[in-house]
Amino acid sequence: MRSIRYLPLLLVLGACEQTQRDVELFPADQPPALLSEWGVLAARDDQLVLQKDVIPYELNTPLFSDYALKLRTVWMPDGAAASYRAEQEFDFPVGTIISKTFHYRKAADWRAANASVVHASQDDAETGVPPLNLDDQMLLETRLLVRYAEGWQAFPYVWNAEQTDATLEIAGDFRQLTLQKDDASLQVNYVVPDVNQCSGCHTPDHSAGDLRPLGPRAWQLNREYSWWQDADSQLTHWAATGLLQDMAVPPETAPDSLQDRARAYLDANCAHCHNPAGAADTSALNLNIDAPLDRKFGICKTPVAVGRGSGDLTYDIYPGKPVESIMVFRMQHTDPAIAMPELGRGLVHAEGVALVSEWIATLAGEC
Numbered sequence: 376m377r378s379i380r381y382l383p384l385l386l387v388l389g390a391c392e393q394t395q396r397d398v399e400l401f402p403a404d405q406p407p408a409l410l411s412e413w414g415v416l417a418a419r420d421d422q423l424v425l426q427k428d429v430i431p432y433e434l435n436t437p438l439f440s441d442y443a444l445k446l447r448t449v450w451m452p453d454g455a456a457a458s459y460r461a462e463q464e465f466d467f468p469v470g471t472i473i474s475k476t477f478h479y480r481k482a483a484d485w486r487a488a489n490a491s492v493v494h495a496s497q498d499d500a501e502t503g504v505p506p507l508n509l510d511d512q513m514l515l516e517t518r519l520l521v522r523y524a525e526g527w528q529a530f531p532y533v534w535n536a537e538q539t540d541a542t543l544e545i546a547g548d549f550r551q552l553t554l555q556k557d558d559a560s561l562q563v564n565y566v567v568p569d570v571n572q573c574s575g576c577h578t579p580d581h582s583a584g585d586l587r588p589l590g591p592r593a594w595q596l597n598r599e600y601s602w603w604q605d606a607d608s609q610l611t612h613w614a615a616t617g618l619l620q621d622m623a624v625p626p627e628t629a630p631d632s633l634q635d636r637a638r639a640y641l642d643a644n645c646a647h648c649h650n651p652a653g654a655a656d657t658s659a660l661n662l663n664i665d666a667p668l669d670r671k672f673g674i675c676k677t678p679v680a681v682g683r684g685s686g687d688l689t690y691d692i693y694p695g696k697p698v699e700s701i702m703v704f705r706m707q708h709t710d711p712a713i714a715m716p717e718l719g720r721g722l723v724h725a726e727g728v729a730l731v732s733e734w735i736a737t738l739a740g741e742c
Contacts, residue, residue: 394419395424395425395426395427396414396417396426396427397414397426397427398413398414398415398426398427398428398429398450398472399412399413399414400452400470400472400521401413403521403523403525403528406528406530406543407543408542408543409532409540409541409542409543410517410519410532410540410541410542410543411540411541413472413519414426414427415429415448415450415472415474415519416429416448416474416476416517418509418514418538418539418540421508421509421510422506422507422508422509423446423476423505423506423507423509423512423514424505424506425448425505425506428450428453429448429449429450429474430448430449430450430616430618431446431447431448431504431505431600431602432447432448432449432591432596432600432609433447433598433600433609434447434590434595434596434598434643435594435595435596435597435598435629435630435639436595436630436636436639436640436642436643437590437643438589438590438643438644438719439644439719439720439724439727440477440719440720441554441563441565441720441721441722442479442494442495442554442722442724443477443478443479443515443565444477444478444479444480444495444512445475445476445477445478446474446475446476446478446505446507447473447474447475447476447590448473448474448475448476448505449467449471449472449473449474449591449618450471450472450474451467451468451470451471451618452468452469452470452471454617455468455469455470455471456468456617456618456619456620457471457591457613457618457619457620458619458620458621459593459614459619459620459621459622459623459624460592460593461593461624461627462592462593462665463592464587464588464589464590464591464592465591465592465593465619467522467588467591468522469522469523469524470522471521471522472519472520472521472522473519473520473521473588473591474517474518474519474520475517475518476507476514476516476517477514477515477516477517477518478507478512478513478514478515479492479493479495479512479513479515479552479554480492480493480495480511480512480513481493481510481511481512481513482553482555485513487536489553490513490550490551490552490553491552491553491555491560492513492552492553492554492555493554493555493556494554494555494556494557496726504600504601504602505602509538513538514534514538514541515533515534515550515565515567516531516532516533516534516541516548516567517531517532517534517541518530518531518532519531519532520586520588526585526586527585527586527587527588528586529570529586530543530570531543531544531545531547531548531567531568531569531570532544533548533567544567544569545569545570546569547566547567547568547569547570548566548567549564549565549566549567550564550565550567551563551564551565552565554722561722563721563722564721565721566721568718568719576589576647576648576718576719589643589647590643592627593610593626593627594627594628594629594630594639594664595643596608596609596610596613597609597610597626597627597628597629598629608626610622610626633730633733633734633737634734634737636730636734637730637731637733637734637735638662638664639664640727640730640731641662641664641731642662642663642664644716644727645662645715645716646661646662646663646664648716649661649662650662650663650666657679657680658678658679658681659671659676659679660672660673660676660691672692673690673691673692673700673702674690674691674692674694674738674740675690675692675693675694675740675742676690676691676692677689677690677691678691678701681701682712683710683712683713684701684705684712684713684715685701685704686701686704686705686713688700688701688704689742690742692735692738693735693742694735694738694739694740694741694742695735695736695737695738695739695740696735696736697731697732697733697735697736698732700735702715702731702735703728703731703732703735706723706724706727706728706731707723707728708723709721709722709723
């Protein structure tokens with residue numbers, strides 16, 4: 376049934392659709408050694424293609440991961456749908472498979488031996504609408520989140536040098552890359568997280584201990600995505616094609632103003648730990664996108680047991696003074712004892728620092 380719902384897109388995809396295979400769901404304690412066995416993605420003919428009924432999606436404000444681009448997909452069993460929730464991630468049915476493939480654009484002098492890639496902005500992710508051209512893109516890893524009756528499970532897969540398949544690596548992996556930006560080159564120690572590290576970020580309610588997807592929320596998905604070939608919101612398409620049910624209220628407004636964009640960035644990059652139930656709840660810092668802009672958000676808040684992480688500064692957010700704000704200080708560091716977020720990056724996200732700094736500079740008041 377679902378293939379009929381997607382008929383306009385399948386006609387465009389043409390020959391790719393003819394060789395699509397069905398997705399296969401494996402028991403939580405018996406994940407396959409190769410990513411291809413799931414039937415979610417396939418590397419063939421120098422392209423990374425989606426398999427049958429696998430739907431790509433994009434977020435308004437993605438997590439920063441050392442400038443890696445990300446191809447996100449979701450698959451749900453035929454006839455099943457996610458339930459809309461305005462403020463949390465959607466409630467996905469048992470059997471759902473969410474994938475996130477990390478990739479970089481190859482530099483002109485790219486070779487497998489030197490792994491030279493280029494700096495790209497989030498806007499470049501739109502050029503990576505599937506299928507991905509593997510002559511142009513270097514695949515690093517694909518992370519799966521699979522919904523079982525007992526809850527979500529994470530499975531990290533690392534792509535081989537031939538770019539033909541990815542292997543399950545429960546203990547994670549490590550890659551050295553050369554990232555080129557303008558006339559400069561940066562050495563990137565790219566870390567594929569192990570399963571426990573996946574759990575550390577994907578458990579926003581630390582006391583409950585349940586893994587959850589972080590990205591698929593109303594405000595994140597309320598955007599155009601060119602894969603659908605029109606200007607309608609992804610939410611509209613999800614509802615129209617049976618992927619989403621119970622969307623009785625208007626979709627959340629996408630982040631637009633400077634403050635909205637800065638708060639969305641902090642939510643996407645920090646709030647999975649810095650929320651009232653998160654792993655960093657002892658910091659008393661709540662960076663959820665809907666949290667009040669008060670002391671608990673960091674406004675004139677003194678730090679709690681951060682050691683060198685304070686930079687000898689007094690307040691997490693000092694209104695009007697980004698250079699005197701601990702938040703900015705930690706964002707522009709790579710020292711593991713200082714840097715925030717703690718996981719997922721080895722580089723400073725210059726654009727993120729600039730966004731949060733610009734917003735803090737507009738805040739009125741005095742501490």
